[in-house]
Amino acid sequence: xxxxxxxxxxxxxxxxxxxxxxxxxxxxxxxxxxxxxxxxxxxxxxxxxxxxxxxxxxxxxxxxxxxxxxxxxxxxxxxxxxxxxxxxxxxxxxxxxxxxxxxxxxxxxxxxxxxxxxxxxxxxxxxxxxxxxxxxxxxxxxxxxxxxxxxxxxxxxxxxxxxxxxxxxxxxxxxxxxxxxxxxxxxxxxxxxxxxxxxxxxxxxxxxxxxxxxxxxxxxxxxxxxxxxxxxxxxxxxxxxxxxxxxxxxxxxxxxxxxxxxx
Amino acid sequence: xxxxxxxxxxxxxxxxxxxxxxxxxxxxxxxxxxxxxxxxxxxxxxxxxxxxxxxxxxxxxxxxxxxxxxxxxxxxxxxxxxxxxxxxxxxxxxxxxxxxxxxxxxxxxxxxxxxxxxxxxxxxxxxxxxxxxxxxxxxxxxxxxxxxxxxxxxxxxxxxxxxxxxxxxxxxxxxxxxxxxxxxxxxxxxxxxxxxxxxxxxxxxxxxxxxxxxxxxxxxxxxxxxxxxxxxxxxxxxxxxxxxxxxxxxxxxxxxxxxxxxxxxxxxxxxxxxxxxxxxxxxxxxxxxxxxxxxxxxxxxxxxxxxxxxxxxxxxxxxxxxxxxxxxxxxxxxxxxxxxxxxxxxxxxxxxxxxxxx
Numbered sequence: 204x205x206x207x208x209x210x211x212x213x214x215x216x217x218x219x220x221x222x223x224x225x226x227x228x229x230x231x232x233x234x235x236x237x238x239x240x241x242x243x244x245x246x247x248x249x250x251x252x253x254x255x256x257x258x259x260x261x262x263x264x265x266x267x268x269x270x271x272x273x274x275x276x277x278x279x280x281x282x283x284x285x286x287x288x289x290x291x292x293x294x295x296x297x298x299x300x301x302x303x304x305x306x307x308x309x310x311x312x313x314x315x316x317x318x319x320x321x322x323x324x325x326x327x328x329x330x331x332x333x334x335x336x337x338x339x340x341x342x343x344x345x346x347x348x349x350x351x352x353x354x355x356x357x358x359x360x361x362x363x364x365x366x367x368x369x370x371x372x373x374x375x376x377x378x379x380x381x382x383x384x385x386x387x388x389x390x391x392x393x394x395x396x397x398x399x400x401x402x403x404x405x406x407x408x409x410x411x412x413x414x415x416x417x418x419x420x421x422x423x424x425x426x427x428x429x430x431x432x433x434x435x436x437x438x439x440x441x442x443x444x445x446x447x448x449x450x451x452x453x454x455x456x457x458x459x460x461x462x463x464x465x466x
Numbered sequence: 467x468x469x470x471x472x473x474x475x476x477x478x479x480x481x482x483x484x485x486x487x488x489x490x491x492x493x494x495x496x497x498x499x500x501x502x503x504x505x506x507x508x509x510x511x512x513x514x515x516x517x518x519x520x521x522x523x524x525x526x527x528x529x530x531x532x533x534x535x536x537x538x539x540x541x542x543x544x545x546x547x548x549x550x551x552x553x554x555x556x557x558x559x560x561x562x563x564x565x566x567x568x569x570x571x572x573x574x575x576x577x578x579x580x581x582x583x584x585x586x587x588x589x590x591x592x593x594x595x596x597x598x599x600x601x602x603x604x605x606x607x608x609x610x611x612x613x614x615x616x617x618x619x620x621x622x623x624x625x626x627x628x629x630x631x632x633x634x635x636x637x638x639x640x641x642x643x644x645x646x647x648x649x650x651x652x653x654x655x656x657x658x659x660x661x662x663x664x665x666x667x668x669x670x671x672x673x674x675x676x677x678x679x680x681x682x683x684x685x686x687x688x689x690x691x692x693x694x695x696x697x698x699x700x701x702x703x704x705x706x707x708x709x710x711x712x713x714x715x716x717x718x719x720x721x722x723x724x725x726x727x728x729x730x731x732x733x734x735x736x737x738x739x740x741x742x743x744x745x746x747x748x749x750x751x752x753x754x755x756x757x758x759x760x761x762x763x764x765x766x767x768x769x770x771x772x773x774x775x776x777x778x779x780x781x782x783x784x785x786x787x788x789x790x791x792x793x794x795x796x797x798x799x800x801x802x803x804x805x806x807x808x809x810x811x812x813x814x815x816x817x818x819x820x821x822x823x824x
Contacts (some may be wrong), residue, residue: 221813224820231820244821275821306538315534315555317613320606322537322548388706408729420816431816446713 211455212241213448216288216349218262219336221248222295222356223275225420229437234333241447245283247271252297259338260284260346278322286348290452292444293353296336299357300403303330304385304412311381320384327388344397350453352399355389358420361409371390382411400452401443407436486573488572489753490773496781499734500696500743502631503789504528509554509584509629513637513702514563515745515766517552520633522775530554531628534621549600554629555621558597561637562672563680564650568596570687572615573622581649585611586660598659626691635745636726637702639672640709654710669710671722677729685733685740697740699730701751705764723750745774 207213217226223246229235230242247268254265255272262283264272269281285291307323310316318326331337337353344351358411386402393400409415418436476482477494484492502508504527510520524530536550545551560566567620572582586593591604592611597618600637605611626632642654645668654669656662672680701723709718727746749758749770756763758770783789808809 224816227820248817249810252813271817275817277821310537315617315624317617318537319610319614321599321601321603322540325544325548326537329541329544333539334574335516413523426812428812430812 205462210230210390213290213453213455214241215243215290215292215444216283217242217244217246217286217292217294217298218283219246219294219439220252225432225434225437226294226441227437229441230432234438235445236442240448243276243278243280243288243315245272245276245277245280246296248292252366257342260286260343260348267340285343288349289455290448291340291343291349291351293336293340293351294440295354295356296325296332296334296340298334298337298353298355299385300389301328301358301412303389304358304382306330307385308378308381308412320388323384323388324392327385328392331392340398341396350399350402351397352444352447353393354401354443355403356430357401357418357432357436358408358412359416360423360432361413362419362424362429363416371427378411399447401440401447404439404443406441427442480762483631484751484753487753489755489757492684492753493780494745494776494778494784495747497744498782499738500631501786501788502528502696502698502782506630507531507628508631508633508666509533509562509625510633510635511553511555511566511625512556512635512700513704514559514705515637515700515702516633516694517743518766518771519635519700519775519778520553522771522778526775526779528666531625533616533625533628546795547602549597552571556597556618556626557582557622557652558600558652559637560634561652562639562641562650563636563677563684564641564672565596565652566634567680567684567687568650569619570626570684571624573619573626574687581647582643584647584649588659588661593659595655596650597652597658599653600741603606604659608711623691627689627693629695631696631698631733632688633698633700633743635700636677636730637704638705638706639677640711641672642667642710643670644668649818671711672725674725674728677725678732681729681733696737697733697735699740700741700743701726701730702747703766707764743778745778748774748777 217223223244227244230237245262246252247264248271251264251268251271254268255262256265262285264281273279273281307318307326311318332341340351340353343349390400390402403414407414407418414432414436416424418432418439420426420431420433423429423431471478479603493774507529508520508523509531510516510523510608520530531554532551532557533554534550536548537547540548540550549556552558553560557569560569571579574792584595585608586595586598588604592608593604594600594611594615600614609817641650643650645666650670651660651667654662654668669758685697688697703723705719706715706722709715710719711718713721723746730742733740748754758767758773759765760767
């Protein structure tokens with residue numbers, strides 16, 4: 204499939220919660236080249252994010268969240284119609300993959316806790332579908348309104364202060380197998396729901412379950428903010444997104460919608 | 467006293483204890499040897515009827531041990547599909563005394579028996595001959611099968627170590643085994659998984675003596691782990707699905723259940739810490755006229771299970787008094803929400819920093 208013409212950029216809506224921040228910083232600081240893409244943010248932070256609701260194919264904020272959505276969007280788009288975009292990119296949006304991986308690691312480390320891959324798949328599906336945004340992503344993907352890509356909430360930043368320790372080589376090996384199983388099951392589940400799932404790149408991860416300290420937000424250790432990440436991390440996420448879109452290109456102008464309808 | 471029967475209680479006479487009563491008023495069949503209280507750790511295993519006992523105990527606030535619990539996020543249907551929460555560990559049905567002995571041997575004996583290494587393969591999937599239906603589509607590799615079995619063996623060890631009461635429901639005398647290794651299968655190869663090979667697989671109908679011996683060995687393994695453990699035996703009232711004995715299936719059922727009932731009676735009469743609970747009689751006896759069986763004349767209806775368990779609790783109460791039940795919500799603490807609030811504040815700062823400056 205040919206690359207999009209320069210004058211016909213692929214329209215990407217980046218939807219999410221406060222994790223949109225690191226992507227915005229990456230773009231503002233010029234750490235990624237967004238040429239060929241028309242990127243628009245839409246979302247809100249924590250308490251307001253919970254007030255965004257998908258109904259009849261449109262995501263709307265409750266009145267209390269409108270102001271925050273408009274601030275994030277910056278283009279006056281109060282309601283989000285996925286069909287207005289070629290790609291809906293879910294960033295974070297409460298899908299805390301780290302919790303799932305940690306759950307799996309703890310469970311599988313118990314002598315009676317082994318789970319077959321078939322069971323892990325069911326667990327992954329059950330876990331993902333507890334998150335409203337994931338259900339929204341699946342609904343949008345099924346509707347064919349836009350191509351849906353999902354990057355889950357980044358793993359907590361390793362600070363050395365929260366009880367987490369760097370695992371030894373043997374422990375890291377066992378943990379690594381379980382974590383790999385967890386990521387692959389999430390990818391597979393998402394794939395079966397029509398969602399391109401991007402797992403957090405290994406280069407940003409330490410000990411399987413933590414984000415490397417160099418990607419933590421400014422002053423994260425002092426502030427105790429292990430959640431948010433910096434612009435460099437945002438740049439890596441965007442590169443991953445562009446990589447996915449280049450690997451299986453989507454054409455500007457509702458191509459995805461027509462393709463889905465034809466199927 | 468004119469003869470030994472004069473002065474015996476009503477329960478000793480068929481007319482007064484059975485024939486003159488409405489069937490649902492028949493009771494007092496069990497004179498329990500030891501109390502089973504809600505706080506006692508109870509393990510259930512065995513034939514399919516055992517699952518009803520575990521479920522009923524849990525429903526009535528008893529401490530039924532689930533030593534290999536289902537992972538979170540599985541639906542009730544999925545838990546059932548993958549045999550979680552049916553017995554105290556994920557063995558699937560343990561139909562015979564020999565199979566119980568095999569599981570306990572694997573769990574507690576240091577040397578791995580020669581027969582333990584057999585696996586069934588079909589279309590690239592692997593099935594555990596000890597529990598071929600535990601994963602509906604089999605395991606993806608022998609390693610996965612083995613790791614899953616090890617988890618179940620760990621669960622069995624925990625169950626036997628912790629159980630104050632071990633309830634075992636005896637189900638079958640008929641079995642299929644490997645001619646060379648002696649491994650007894652959970653089901654005939656080729657019926658649910660695996661492939662039947664007459665040169666390698668043989669039918670065996672256990673005798674009274676064999677079952678008694680296997681049960682004694684199994685009980686000895688458990689007793690070596692926990693000397694204070696009580697054992698409650700029951701016999702499944704569910705008739706055989708099919709027999710390979712050459713007899714009519716009704717005769718084969720009668721033969722099988724009679725032997726199991728006799729073994730259970732023999733063991734219960736020989737030791738103070740082993741009791742027999744008559745769930746078999748409460749479902750299958752003539753005065754109940756098959757009312758507790760479903761249309762297939764095999765499956766036990768929920769009202770049958772309720773009747774059995776009502777008798778269980780009533781007989782316990784008659785002998786040992788009413789149990790003190792724990793409140794289901796006792797000891798729970800309200801969740802703390804402070805961490806969530808602090809995170810909300812940080813999220814707001816993060817977003818305002820990124821977007822408010824344009």
